[in-house]
Amino acid sequence: MTEQELFIEKVKEGAIAGWYEGKILPSVTIAQACLESGWGTSELATKANNLFGIKAKEDWKGNIHTVKTAEYDKYNRKFYINAAFRKYKNWEESIQDHGRFFKSTQWRAENYKNVIGETCYKKAAKALQNAGYATSQEYAKQLITLIEKYKLDKYDNVKGVNNMRIFLSVGHSKLKGGGYTSASGYIHEYKYCKELAYYVKKEIEALGHTCDVVICPEGQFTKWTQEKSYKLPIANSGKYDLVGELHLNASNGQGNGVEVLYYPNDNKGRAIAARGSEALAKLGFKNRGAKSRGDLYIISQTNPTAVLFETFFCDNKHDTDLANKLGFEKIAKAICYGLIGDVKNGSSSNKQSIISESSKQVDGSCVMYYKEGNEITAKFIAQQLNIPCFRDNNKDLPNDQHKNWDILYIGDLGKNRTDTAKEACKKFLGWKI
Helix, strand or coil: CCHHHHHHHHHHHHHHHHHHHHCCCHHHHHHHHHHHHCCCCCHHHHHCCCCCCCECCCCCCCEEEEEEEEEECCCCCEEEEEEEEEECCCHHHHHHHHHHHCCCCHHHHHHCCCCCCCCCHHHHHHHHHHCCCCCCCCHHHHHHHHHHHCCHHHHCCHHHHHCCEEEEEECCCECCCCCECCCECCCEHHHHHHHHHHHHHHHHHHCCCEEEEECCCCCCCCCCCHHHHHHHHHHCCCCCCEEEEEEEECCCCCCCCEEEEECCCCHHHHHHHHHHHHHHHCCCCCEEEEEECCCCHHHHCCCCEEEEEEEEECCCHHHHHHHHHHHHHHHHHHHHHHHHCCCCCCCHHHHHHHHHHHCCCCCEEEEEECCHHHHHHHHHHHHHHCCCEEECCCCCCCHHHHHHEEEEEECCCCCCHHHHHHHHHHHHHCCCC
16 A cells, blocks of 8 residues: 555545534545644644644634644735644544534635535535645646545545435334333333434435334344344335434433444444434433443444434433433434434524534544542543543543533443443453454
8 A cells, every 4th residue: 555545544444424513525634634634743643643734713612733834825826824723633533523614603604615515526625625724826727636646535425425215214113912111201212212213214215315114023022032033124224324222211210311223342332322312412401421332232243333312311301301301303313414424404593503512523433431440440431442541530521521521421331340341341342352
């Protein structure tokens, strides 16, 4: 492989995930990274991990790196200024921020509206230049040249992006004899999700995609394990670009909020899960965040990227009262926005509020533990995932910062430390042990 091909390999997965994060075409993202960073060799790329030349404006709360940079006047004459740029922990964080950048403020969402969602790389490149992303009048031409020389448009998968086919599963089933495998409280999990699914389908198909609602045959199964045998062959048939499953959470009546689950190290899944949990949180549910799980068959054994929505707690009065007040349509729109990154026929203010919430800067994933006995396990998981590890003591990571992180929590997952370690590896790393 050439140095250029190696660089493309390093950034392509993040660029593809960026489509689901901010609807920026992967070929354009990769070309920007190549051009702006000098194939990863520029001072910004090596000292600040900034691949896209994104400057640190007043809304940026992170670290800053000041560097001499070239600008161009209206006659395309080059001159230099000292400018402050965003500084990141690594390239992955830079690519994630690029995906969020174009919707990170209302002004940017409006300014880059012809870039966001555009599926023709030539139009997207020209729209970037027209919106003033760079001052060079050759910017669009340079991006298009890179895309065509290295055939970067193969990563766009326009059919999968523009005309997606969604497998939407209703979690659990009704068993032979009339029992259910789902939870129940103030709201019955299975019955609620079964009705909600068709509202979600309506929202997805209003955007031009196809959505198949998959429900286990009622009154036929004798145990919950038969659900897996029914759903997996359909999900893995090759017809689907994305898998989503609807659930409600339950605990002892004290748990509350929304969380969306994805498979460990699946960047695309993580982006969808984060966007979905944030969109539902905007409706009033506590945001428990995007969480990686490797032990659930609908996530770990499906070929397409898969996410599982735990929309709210069905045994919590606050959550269920809120769900009843909101109604199916509003919750379905938030789930649709999580899956697709767009909604149809919503008010502009409501849509913008979802976009703003879903574009919040987060600091990334981390592992957290409370008991000293779980420290070794927590640090091992963090090492495997190459993410930070904190003790839950309000010192390593203050409580008011928890909302900014996607936290993988190592609690008492087993009867003893050994069992906890095994369960953590299965849950967060997807190990089959």
